[in-house]
Amino acid sequence: MPDPATEVEAAGLQAWETREGSAPASIVACPNGPLLVRGDFEIVTPDGVPVPRDRETVALCRCGGSAIKPYCDGTHKLMKFDTTRRRPVPEPARRAAEEAAG
Amino acid sequence: MKIPAPRGRVSATLLDLLQNRGGAGHANAYGSLNLLVDEALAGTPDLLRDEDLQLALFCLYELHYSGLDGVEDAAEWDPELIRVRARMEAAFEDVLRAVVPVPALPAPESEAVAESLFRLAADDKSPGASRFVAGKASVEQLQEFLILRSVYQLKEADPHSWAIPRLPVGRAKAALVEIQADEYGGGRVERMHSKLFGTTMEGLGLDSGYGYYIDLVPALTLASSNAMSLFGLNRRLRGAIAGHLAAFEMTSSIPNSFYARGFRRHGFSDEVTYYFDEHVEADAVHEQIAARDLAGGLAEAEPDLLADIIFGAATVLAIDAMLAEDQLTAWQAGETALLTPLANDGGGTAGAALAATAMAGGVTP
Ligand code: FES
Numbered sequence: 001m002p003d004p005a006t007e008v009e010a011a012g013l014q015a016w017e018t019r020e021g022s023a024p025a026s027i028v029a030c031p032n033g034p035l036l037v038r039g040d041f042e043i044v045t046p047d048g049v050p051v052p053r054d055r056e057t058v059a060l061c062r063c064g065g066s067a068i069k070p071y072c073d074g075t076h077k078l079m080k081f082d083t084t085r086r087r088p089v090p091e092p093a094r095r096a097a098e099e100a101a102g
Numbered sequence: 103m104k105i106p107a108p109r110g111r112v113s114a115t116l117l118d119l120l121q122n123r124g125g126a127g128h129a130n131a132y133g134s135l136n137l138l139v140d141e142a143l144a145g146t147p148d149l150l151r152d153e154d155l156q157l158a159l160f161c162l163y164e165l166h167y168s169g170l171d172g173v174e175d176a177a178e179w180d181p182e183l184i185r186v187r188a189r190m191e192a193a194f195e196d197v198l199r200a201v202v203p204v205p206a207l208p209a210p211e212s213e214a215v216a217e218s219l220f221r222l223a224a225d226d227k228s229p230g231a232s233r234f235v236a237g238k239a240s241v242e243q244l245q246e247f248l249i250l251r252s253v254y255q256l257k258e259a260d261p262h263s264w265a266i267p268r269l270p271v272g273r274a275k276a277a278l279v280e281i282q283a284d285e286y287g288g289g290r291v292e293r294m295h296s297k298l299f300g301t302t303m304e305g306l307g308l309d310s311g312y313g314y315y316i317d318l319v320p321a322l323t324l325a326s327s328n329a330m331s332l333f334g335l336n337r338r339l340r341g342a343i344a345g346h347l348a349a350f351e352m353t354s355s356i357p358n359s360f361y362a363r364g365f366r367r368h369g370f371s372d373e374v375t376y377y378f379d380e381h382v383e384a385d386a387v388h389e390q391i392a393a394r395d396l397a398g399g400l401a402e403a404e405p406d407l408l409a410d411i412i413f414g415a416a417t418v419l420a421i422d423a424m425l426a427e428d429q430l431t432a433w434q435a436g437e438t439a440l441l442t443p444l445a446n447d448g449g450g451t452a453g454a455a456l457a458a459t460a461m462a463g464g465v466t467p
Pocket of ligand 1: 033034035060061062063065066071073074075076077
């Protein structure tokens with residue numbers, strides 16, 4: 001089995017560079033709540049300016065009610081935001097989408 | 103922490119004993135302490151609001167945190183003191199289990215637990231102090247509000263950290279550490295929540311030393327802190343401390359936005375309100391992790407803990423409701439919510455701090 005430390009060295013990386021921060025971004029869609037984003041990602045304005053971010057893991061508002069967008073401030077609870085409600089999708093569109101998804 | 107003033111025979115005997123450990127006659131002192139505790143526990147009409155007993159328990163717990171000035175560090179594991187603490191803890195836990203209403207248990211699955219906790223928090227109809235703070239509180243009441251909260255907030259996150267080694271390797275432990283890392287500032291001292299709270303206190307001319315105002319704080323506030331220590335320091339209650347943190351986070355972001363509003367209304371600067379602003383954002387993240395991964399993850403890993411997870415969460419809501427009721431009753435009657443009013447000198451420290459911050463914020467006092 002290749003020694004991970006040797007592999008890291010061969011790739012010209014310091015051990016720490018392969019840990020914190022390099023995990024790919026993952027998004028948890030919290031039922032009735034925000035999108036929880038972890039890992040390596042950046043939030044920028046349309047002009048590419050970084051949006052101030054104070055923590056590793058953030059919650060992005062998806063109910064539209066937050067006063068501190070793009071972050072969630074818990075307002076979704078007061079709005080009774082319901083992620084199970086779906087816009088009805090016309091049958092042909094739904095079938096096409098399913099086929100596209102395989 | 104400084105040695106607080108005793109509030110009755112139990113705390114007086116305990117504090118005396120702590121300061122004279124190993125001295126002549128201390129064996130007798132343990133004996134009389136035990137008797138006094140039994141007597142007091144049997145006689146108290148309301149353990150949660152018993153000044154003497156809650157202060158004594160708080161001091162015994164404090165030996166595990168910052169210690170008490172002039173008391174040997176070794177007192178932390180004095181078997182006689184642990185025995186006394188266990189007696190008080192047993193009675194305290196009995197009372198909590200009797201008065202805290204616990205909803206029907208969900209299935210021991212992450213999403214079901216999260217849903218049940220979010221519902222528990224949403225169904226909570228207690229008035230809460232946040233609206234009063236936002237709309238009505240005077241500067242003196244804001245100071246009282248900070249003093250009451252300082253008991254926990256100046257050691258914010260510590261009681262829940264006891265749970266880290268007590269949770270099994272897996273989702274729940276990873277979640278707890280992720281939340282706590284954020285609470286402790288993510289490696290930056292200036293962002294530690296306890297540190298931010300100190301800044302807010304100083305902005306109102308208050309002393310941010312841990313325990314500085316302990317003598318002004320009523321029993322129920324001590325009981326609220328004691329409940330966290332009870333859950334955190336007993337491995338068998340690890341479910342309760344996990345549930346406690348989850349409910350704590352879930353009942354935080356919205357009230358904190360109200361608190362911030364109350365301080366801004368009086369012209370306090372962003373530096374002063376930063377603690378609350380930070381919590382609006384942080385706890386909206388934490389509540390998701392705490393509900394699903396910490397509480398839910400623990401219920402999946404150890405289904406036997408489910409009842410305690412829900413009990414721990416319900417405890418937060420029950421004690422918070424009592425605290426809010428006591429505070430609002432006092433404030434609405436124009437009285438202090440502290441044991442004795444803060445000696446405000448008007449033009450002194452508090453007044454000067456307010457004037458300075460109001461000026462900086464462009465508000466004429
Ligand atoms: S999703 Fe939480 S406030 Fe919008």
